[in-house]
Amino acid sequence: MGTHKVDVAVVGTGPGGYVAAIRCAQLGLSVAAVEDDRPGGVCLNWGCIPTKALLRNAEVVGLFGRAAEFGIKLSGFEADYAEAIRRSRRVADRMAKGVEFLFKKNKIALIPGRGRLKSRTLVEVVTSAGTEAVEARQIILATGSEPKSLPGVVIDEQSVISSNGAVRLERAPKSLIIVGAGAVGMEFADIYAAYGVQVTLVEALPRILPLEDEEVSSQLARFFSRRGVAIRTGVKVRTVKTANNGVTVEVEADGKAERLEAEQVLMAVGRGAKVKDLGLEALGVTLERGSVKVSPRMETSVGGLYAIGDMAGPPLLAHKAMAEGVVAAEAIAGQEPRPIDYGNVPSCTYCRPQVASIGRTEAQARAGVSEVTVGRFPFSANGKAVAMGEAEGFLKVVADKATGEILGVHIVGPEATELIHEFAVGRTLEATLEELIHTIHAHPTLSEVALEATLGALGQAIHI
Amino acid sequence: MAITKVVMPKLSEAMETGKVIKWIKKEGDRVEGGEIIAEIETDKADIELEAFGAGVLRKIVVPAGERASVGGLIAVIAEPADDIGSVLAVAPGAGGPPPAPTPPTPPVSAAPVPKPITPPPPPARPTPLPAAGGPQPVAGGPPIPVPGAVGPVRGDRVKASPLAKKIAAQSGVDLRLVQGSGPGGRIVRRDVQAAMGSQPALAPAAISHPGTHAPGVGARPGYPPGVEYQDVRLSSIRAAIARQMPLAKGPVPHFYLTREIAMDRAWELREELNALEGQPKISVTDMTVKACALALTEHPEVNASFQGDTIRVHYRVHIGLAVALDEGLITPVLRNCEGKSLAQIAVEGRDLVERARARRLRAPELSGATFSVSNLGMFAMDEFSAIINPPEGAILAVGAVKVVPVVEDGRIGTGRRMKVTLSCDHRVMDGAMGARFLQDLTQFLEEPLRLLV
Numbered sequence: 001m002g003t004h005k006v007d008v009a010v011v012g013t014g015p016g017g018y019v020a021a022i023r024c025a026q027l028g029l030s031v032a033a034v035e036d037d038r039p040g041g042v043c044l045n046w047g048c049i050p051t052k053a054l055l056r057n058a059e060v061v062g063l064f065g066r067a068a069e070f071g072i073k074l075s076g077f078e079a080d081y082a083e084a085i086r087r088s089r090r091v092a093d094r095m096a097k098g099v100e101f102l103f104k105k106n107k108i109a110l111i112p113g114r115g116r117l118k119s120r121t122l123v124e125v126v127t128s129a130g131t132e133a134v135e136a137r138q139i140i141l142a143t144g145s146e147p148k149s150l151p152g153v154v155i156d157e158q159s160v161i162s163s164n165g166a167v168r169l170e171r172a173p174k175s176l177i178i179v180g181a182g183a184v185g186m187e188f189a190d191i192y193a194a195y196g197v198q199v200t201l202v203e204a205l206p207r208i209l210p211l212e213d214e215e216v217s218s219q220l221a222r223f224f225s226r227r228g229v230a231i232r233t234g235v236k237v238r239t240v241k242t243a244n245n246g247v248t249v250e251v252e253a254d255g256k257a258e259r260l261e262a263e264q265v266l267m268a269v270g271r272g273a274k275v276k277d278l279g280l281e282a283l284g285v286t287l288e289r290g291s292v293k294v295s296p297r298m299e300t301s302v303g304g305l306y307a308i309g310d311m312a313g314p315p316l317l318a319h320k321a322m323a324e325g326v327v328a329a330e331a332i333a334g335q336e337p338r339p340i341d342y343g344n345v346p347s348c349t350y351c352r353p354q355v356a357s358i359g360r361t362e363a364q365a366r367a368g369v370s371e372v373t374v375g376r377f378p379f380s381a382n383g384k385a386v387a388m389g390e391a392e393g394f395l396k397v398v399a400d401k402a403t404g405e406i407l408g409v410h411i412v413g414p415e416a417t418e419l420i421h422e423f424a425v426g427r428t429l430e431a432t433l434e435e436l437i438h439t440i441h442a443h444p445t446l447s448e449v450a451l452e453a454t455l456g457a458l459g460q461a462i463h464i
Numbered sequence: 465m466a467i468t469k470v471v472m473p474k475l476s477e478a479m480e481t482g483k484v485i486k487w488i489k490k491e492g493d494r495v496e497g498g499e500i501i502a503e504i505e506t507d508k509a510d511i512e513l514e515a516f517g518a519g520v521l522r523k524i525v526v527p528a529g530e531r532a533s534v535g536g537l538i539a540v541i542a543e544p545a546d547d548i549g550s551v552l553a554v555a556p557g558a559g560g561p562p563p564a565p566t567p568p569t570p571p572v573s574a575a576p577v578p579k580p581i582t583p584p585p586p587p588a589r590p591t592p593l594p595a596a597g598g599p600q601p602v603a604g605g606p607p608i609p610v611p612g613a614v615g616p617v618r619g620d621r622v623k624a625s626p627l628a629k630k631i632a633a634q635s636g637v638d639l640r641l642v643q644g645s646g647p648g649g650r651i652v653r654r655d656v657q658a659a660m661g662s663q664p665a666l667a668p669a670a671i672s673h674p675g676t677h678a679p680g681v682g683a684r685p686g687y688p689p690g691v692e693y694q695d696v697r698l699s700s701i702r703a704a705i706a707r708q709m710p711l712a713k714g715p716v717p718h719f720y721l722t723r724e725i726a727m728d729r730a731w732e733l734r735e736e737l738n739a740l741e742g743q744p745k746i747s748v749t750d751m752t753v754k755a756c757a758l759a760l761t762e763h764p765e766v767n768a769s770f771q772g773d774t775i776r777v778h779y780r781v782h783i784g785l786a787v788a789l790d791e792g793l794i795t796p797v798l799r800n801c802e803g804k805s806l807a808q809i810a811v812e813g814r815d816l817v818e819r820a821r822a823r824r825l826r827a828p829e830l831s832g833a834t835f836s837v838s839n840l841g842m843f844a845m846d847e848f849s850a851i852i853n854p855p856e857g858a859i860l861a862v863g864a865v866k867v868v869p870v871v872e873d874g875r876i877g878t879g880r881r882m883k884v885t886l887s888c889d890h891r892v893m894d895g896a897m898g899a900r901f902l903q904d905l906t907q908f909l910e911e912p913l914r915l916l917v
Binding site: 402403404405429430431432434435 | 625626627628630631634652653
């Protein structure tokens, strides 16, 4: 059994943990990172990155399906789902290697194994070869989250799968029920539907992507229905039963019981913080709604012990975890990190068309105290979008009427997840509608939709 | 050599114009940086105007006796060889709008020296300084903190976010007086909102609002025959109150807690203290302020400000003392009460009140309170409710000390009692928090030796 002595131990190397580790090293601290999977965490290995590879496959398949639209004659084509999965693994492997390289470059010791706190300054690591110990002046916990299920529903990763299984299984089912129409549910609906799977989306809340603006949800629902995805909202799942050749899901819709059947069920009902078996109870670390409670400096209720990312509470997003990793590292290095503005975290869903948003929805803004002005612009009136053949969707700017403050922006449409950042920067700088309209946007670009919607909020839209 | 523009300083949010009382320097005089060049009358105080740049007082734009709007050019300091034509060309002169920031002119022009110079005008209506019996006339309704200079005046260019600029323009906050908290000192939205809280709140009056008459009104014998009424022009303080009161009472959800305090022992102690030679005279208000300071130190949740996403709990206790003037209420601020002895509070409090009457307060003395005390005891009010002065979270309204029948051990006797009412901002605190504060306040006054230790 070896003991490592370092300034900082980081438990978990997902986007929060590896960024925290690198930032600590940049600030001159010695760092050991503990990881029981590959570096990069769920995001890089089993979440964001492989699903983006699969979604790209789905997009390409979709384009092949539209070949005639572009004057390309195909005498049939075959989309190999197994190969799509294998491609996504290659992408994930490459990115994970990138993190390993960054660790080496920054002289971060990577200790494979499962970390557990023995004290405020000691992490015990159970490795395949035995037990090691990391003694650190400060510890950053970044253990992430795992898929949740519903009461009584067991995820066997065969018939009833989670996103963990979905990114691994090389065979697509003939039919699939996806429980939960959040970002994960929508993305897998997109992927599977592109490969010809009969998909049924089941959501307990009244609309898909329930956290997004209502208008976005209803438009997206129309696009998905048109592609043959069955959408059932306001439906509660009661039981999920596995039989020989499929799964039966008993649901309750409008007070009536109903049975849905499919070859597989994908549970996408959210993720829960991984806070068990870490030794948190013994140290008296305070939890709040199942996550570790942290200060704006990411310190837990135990001084010198930090927690970041999914385990430290919502929103469960990789980019929020990375930002928290930087804050924790800088706080440990004695700097005064700027606290995170949780009201200005972009939210992105990478289905087709993409969905992105920042700030308040129109309904939330209207419920506030100030008078609201709204500008909308459809991609169908944007030259670049029409030329690309991706003219579905719209961009909506919600602003304070008196000051022009940008309260929220909601996009459904091509490259929405890229377009949102103009508004993220604008909000950080406290730009108002006027600064945006006086910023010349290149023509033709999708970004012109941002300009036009902003003009619209001021009643000055040109192209509509 | 640099050309220095001398502009009308802004000393409070309420201030829109100022009057040049007299020019100390004449055109052609050489002035050094920091030298007094003029006397300015504002709505709150008369101040000396200091030259920020050295040179020759080349041009007096606004002559003595005339008014200029805040920020308006009133004089130019430059070397004899400098061409000041361009500066004068944009000068609107007296009463005109403030000049647009002109890039090439360097540093800040002039700033007020916070040194009062006007002799105290005799109070139109002598306010009774209480004898041993009555409370000190720190009184009137709720306080009017007059927005003072928040930060140093910087150059012409103000580093502020577009949103901060818009909100400032709409709410009348002078960005040149705001300290930025963003990267590199950039003024962002929260800074302007904080300034709105601490600056403007020119305000409110008590719900019952005795003691403040506009000059010229009131029971005066011998009305002119055949005249039905008279329209009295608002004093600048009254105008500020009219403007700001709805912004205090409206958005701040008030609740009120009233409590009777046995003042017998405090009364005795005060008489003993005031019998000591060479010691400052202590008033009931002084004791109340001291008790508030002690109780606020124990209950910082009452010494707190609502700021949207957060509640700012103040470590220092700065108490606004409501003072009734004929023109309206103002609230000078007694700072750092948490560290002051009763004698210090008495001496410094009296000095503030006297200078408030004489309108000789410095701008910074009119802002930054974390809590206020308003005493209408000298008007024999039993009790009243005051309006909170945002961003403060609470205000204590103090009634008269009266000899009343009391029941003790089943017998009716007499005792000195005082009623206090705490107005609380419900966004900052709940009833129990205010009640616990009042409980401790009562204990400090009922066991008044605690005020001395």
